[in-house]
Amino acid sequence: MFNDFKMVDDRPVYVQLKDYVQDMIVKGHLLEHQKLPSTRELSKLLAVSRNTVLNAYAELEQDGIIYAVKGKGNFVGKVTTLKTSPIELDWKNRLNTATLLADEIDLVRQDIQWQKGMISFTSIAPEEKLFDVENFKRAFLTRMSLEGDIVLNYGYAKGYKPLIDYLLRYMEVKGVDISNKDILITNGFTEGLDILLSSIAKKSGRVLCENPTHHAALKLFRLHGLEIHGVDMSDDGIDMGQVEKTLAKMDFDFAYLIPSYHNPTGIVTSSEKRNAIFQLFSNYQIPIVEDGFNEELRYSSSHLAPLIAFSGSGNNIVYIGSFSKILFPGLRVGWILADKELIASLESMKRARTIHTSTLDQAVLYQYLQDGYFEKYLKKARAVYKKKYELARQACMEYIPFCKIRGDGGLHLFIELEVGIDARRLLEKCYDEGVVFYPGDVFYTNGLGKNTFRLGFSRLSEEDIVRGIQIIGDTLRNDRRG
Amino acid sequence: MFNDFKMVDDRPVYVQLKDYVQDMIVKGHLLEHQKLPSTRELSKLLAVSRNTVLNAYAELEQDGIIYAVKGKGNFVGKVTTLKTSPIELDWKNRLNTATLLADEIDLVRQDIQWQKGMISFTSIAPEEKLFDVENFKRAFLTRMSLEGDIVLNYGYAKGYKPLIDYLLRYMEVKGVDISNKDILITNGFTEGLDILLSSIAKKSGRVLCENPTHHAALKLFRLHGLEIHGVDMSDDGIDMGQVEKTLAKMDFDFAYLIPSYHNPTGIVTSSEKRNAIFQLFSNYQIPIVEDGFNEELRYSSSHLAPLIAFSGSGNNIVYIGSFSKILFPGLRVGWILADKELIASLESMKRARTIHTSTLDQAVLYQYLQDGYFEKYLKKARAVYKKKYELARQACMEYIPFCKIRGDGGLHLFIELEVGIDARRLLEKCYDEGVVFYPGDVFYTNGLGKNTFRLGFSRLSEEDIVRGIQIIGDTLRNDRRG
Structure with a gap:
């Protein structure tokens, strides 16, 4: 007993000792009312300070794991973990098809x-x-010193206000009319798309997309039971002739497009085609979900406005963005930019499902952007x-x-x-x-x-x-x- | 023109100027091929350094927003944001009932x-x-210096390995047999419950829970279309007589219980009742989803094992935990502890929906726990x-x-x-x-x-x-x- 106590370096010893004793007790190696070694004995046996043992015993006592009797020492308390014959459910059989x-x-x-x-x-x-770890640390320390307590407490489902304002401005200088639009912060692009798919009513149950396209999006379409219609790619983006024919033939709940650095082909849809796409889908009153994937990672120098910039004050484009693809994927921050009322409804869904996105991630990212480190x-x-x-x-x-x-x-x-x-x-x-x-x-x-x-x-x-x-x-x- | 340029304090001036000029161009206030003020003129007009203007122009040129003609100056580039008549979709009419x-x-x-x-x-x-901001900063800096690049890049859907191992041990000293179990890290308790609800097959479509109970859980049950059967609370937990009658009458897909500091009543289910609950639901082969809500926040000193400790090596309890209720709610970290194979399936769902939980949140929380600050x-x-x-x-x-x-x-x-x-x-x-x-x-x-x-x-x-x-x-x- 106590001989197999092994210390690790980077954790307070009294906590390790407390966990060790508690583990022995709950596993039944030490029995109820059994006397524990005195603090003096144990400190000698384990070659730790007596204070360490005192601290560990004090915490165990506070947690009701052991009890002290004045003048007599410490004893194992009543710890109920009645183990009965284990029940084995067949979980595979209890999971749904999705x-x-x-x-x-x-x-x-x-x-x-x-x-x-x-x-x-x-x-x-x-x-x-390539990660800019030093400036990231700097951004963290700045934000924490400004409002560490706010960063660590509950935030809002919609997102961290300074970040939302930053992103609205960010999209505005890309040419987007933000007057009737709003932003919902999500756990990366993927949650953004998933929340949207969970919210849009299935009418035709069909989605139109480029073929090939982003496999995580395809996976979500399948999980949501959508009928996927892929349209071939030509060298400057989706084949417009095929799109026209397809739209004329059947109805779609929405289209999903990646106009910049399309995944997987890398094709960048030209400005002319962006305009044509916007016009055509507008005529059919079919909303477009625009994936802003790697839009920031342009190697050539010609300006290209996102599709949502073409919609002016209209509301038929839903833009989902994320910096995580090039900046810090370990931070899960994406955003949906769309019609104000639509965002309000998506916000309710977001609140019901994950309360909100990590305020720490949002706040540090905001500070990093605000301080100009991103550029x-x-x-x-x-x-x-x-x-x-x-x-x-x-x-x-x-x-x-x-x-x-x-x-x-x-x-x-x-x-x-x-x-x-x-x-x-x-x-x-x-x-x-x-x-x-x-x-x-x-x-x-x-x-x-x-x-x-x-x-x-x-x-x-x-x-x-x-x-x-x-x-x-x-x-x-x-x-x-x- | 350029007279309404307003600077804010905490952002590099060249970035502000770049955004300002780009905004003017995409909004059509500056026209294609229009000549921009020389760097000398503009620096004088705005009272900023010439270097600031040079930097802003250089970035605008790289982004294809402006172009330079040698010896002649800088000109507005081709920026397409053709705005057509805005399309107004009725989004409310395109949302589903959930x-x-x-x-x-x-x-x-x-x-x-x-x-x-x-x-x-x-x-x-x-x-x-009460927040322990200083030690939190310390934990952040420690982890970043150890593996900042890993913290900032993509992680695993299952979660950050050191945190998973920590939590397995943490649950083990609470008396849980972890041999056939595993942990999935989620964006707080709420995502944990939502992923589980999205995965469990609807057979009876019924859930049994305490009445009253946690309203966020009730909301999720409703959104998932479950039929909710509440059982009254007596002073030491759920009314067992009522539970027995209810289970004898109809089948349930699962039960949802909050044995410690039940929300909203604050009732702590006694050890005897925990055992009885475990036995009864086991007899009916009905899994229990145990909400570990505020388990850590005991004011009295008697040991109480979580329900999942009663299951031994069995797999009929799914435990959902979170430190965020008392520690740092701004960090969205919760976990599901359950049968290994069930966790593997939930992990696929998690990957499909949010890729993974913020590695930053997980890594800093891990370091904070590991360093003994939590105690x-x-x-x-x-x-x-x-x-x-x-x-x-x-x-x-x-x-x-x-x-x-x-x-x-x-x-x-x-x-x-x-x-x-x-x-x-x-x-x-x-x-x-x-x-x-x-x-x-x-x-x-x-x-x-x-x-x-x-x-x-x-x-x-x-x-x-x-x-x-x-x-x-x-x-x-x-x-x-x-």
Whole structure:
């Protein structure tokens, strides 16, 4: 007894001792009314100060785990944990189909197991080494000293007011008329889309989107039981002819579009096409959910207004934004910018489901933005990613045979191989050579794209980017030969 | 032009100037190809350094908002924000019934408007002045210096590993057999319950709970379309006779119980009753969702194991915990402790809906707990709240006529007036006297409790607690007389 007490370095010893004794008691190794070692004995036995033992015993007594008898010492108290025969429910059988579907279509679970030392093109998360940790700490300390107590207490479902005001202004200088609009802060883009999908009434039950498109959005559409209609992409965005035909044929509850650095193709929808898209969907009175994905990460210098800027004081575009894709994904902060009344209803949903988004995340992000660190960070990040992008593109041209690369930037490339070549088969072969990537078919609404794959390069070194692409090219060539 | 440029103090001036010029351009106040003032002119006009103007122009040029012609100056670029006639959709008509219901039953929207200077007993949020801001900052800086880059990048849907391990151990010393169990980190208790409700199959479609009970849980049950069966409370917890009768009569998908400091009554379910509850629901194979609400905030010193400790290695209890009720509600961190396989499925749902909970929140909370600050904070907080609790209870006994007070602690008191007295009418009268509280009927499953109300005292000064309760008592007496 007490011989197996093991200390860890970075935790107060009295707390460790308290937990240890409590654990012995609740597990029945020490019995009710059993006498505990005196503080003197125990401190000697464990080679800790007597004060440590006194503190631990005092807390245990306060919690009713032990009791003291004056002049006699400390004894184990009454701790009820009557253990009866364990009940085993079959939980799988008690889950609904949406949850089983979520399990089934969870990409992370399907993922080929990544091994240490491999070159992985699967991630499009930002490069950690770029993170501006020092200024982030600075922003934290500034905000905490200004209103630490407010940051740590309950906030509002709608979000942290200074951040909302900042973002409204941020969208205003992008050309958005914010007069009848408002913002709801969410736990990243994904919660924003999920709350919206949970709120929109199913009339036709159909959504129109680009094909391929963002797989997390496709997953949510499926979980919400929507019928997904994908429209092919041409080089400057969605194929307008197909859109027209589709809209003429059937009704849609909404459309979901990613006009900038479309995931996975990287295509940037041109200004002319943005205007045409806005006009066409307006004619059909179909709202557009605009995914502001990586809008900030432009490598070229031509101004492009988001779709919502085209709507003026109208309310048919719902914009969902997030800085987390390039700034700090560990902070879960996104936002929905939309019609004021719509936001008020979404706010009720948000309150019912998660009360509000972390005030700490929002407040520190606000301070970081407000202090102008974002602009500086973006300049640095753009330069690094642009270089990697050009390098990756160049390497693809050089090493991967028969490929078509679309898109103008972002943190990934989307490769189309000759029709008939199976990217999943290629992945298997590349895996043996220590290289992994995302097969493109997961982004397709209709099972197509078997000959496509996505290469995320943001977190790889320049050396690994070139080497990895070279291996993919060699593997492809060998496979075709063999 | 440029005369209405107004600077704010705490933001880099070049960023403010950049935003200002961009705003003028996207709003059409500056036209395409129009020449901008030279950097020298503008710096003079606005009394800012020339470098500031140079920086602003450089960023605008990089973003494609303006263009430079060598030797000629800077000009407005092509900025497309074609504004057409605005489209007005009727969003209310496009929302589903759950969302309209969420709007309708949103307590915050129904709230009597609180005015400055009033004594408000509505909140049960922790007292901000108690917050241990300094140690929180310390925990933040420690964690950031250890792995700032990891904290800021994407994490895992299941949660931050060190925090999960900490919580498993934390629950283990409470007597829980963790061998076949696992933890999913959520955005507070509310998201935990919502994810669970979104995942459990509707078979009977019924939930059994205490009556009254936590209104946020009731709201979620309603939004998920569950049929709610409330069982009356006796002084030591739920009425077991009624539970037995109810279970014999019909089937339930699950039960929802708050064994410690039950909200709103404050009742602590006795150890004997916990055992009886566990046995009875086990016999019927009905899982229990245990709300660990304020379990940490015990004022008396007798050990009470959570219900899940009674299940041993069984899997029929799902425990949802949160420190946010007493520690830092601004950080949205809660957790579900349950059967390993169930947690794996809930994790897929969590990933689909919010990717993961803020790593920043989780990591700083972990460090704060690991460093033993929580124990110290709890000791201080308990002392303060206990004093307020006793004071409030004493004042109720003294000033409020014909009342029954139940419960043993927590951050609130639940008052039962004589049957026939309308607490909402009392609230209206008290409002005129500058005192507000929560009418009790919102906690009832069946429209009862019209003669009850809840007094949250955590954030009030001792003086205001006594004065407020005195006013309620006086108002009640006057009303009965009048």
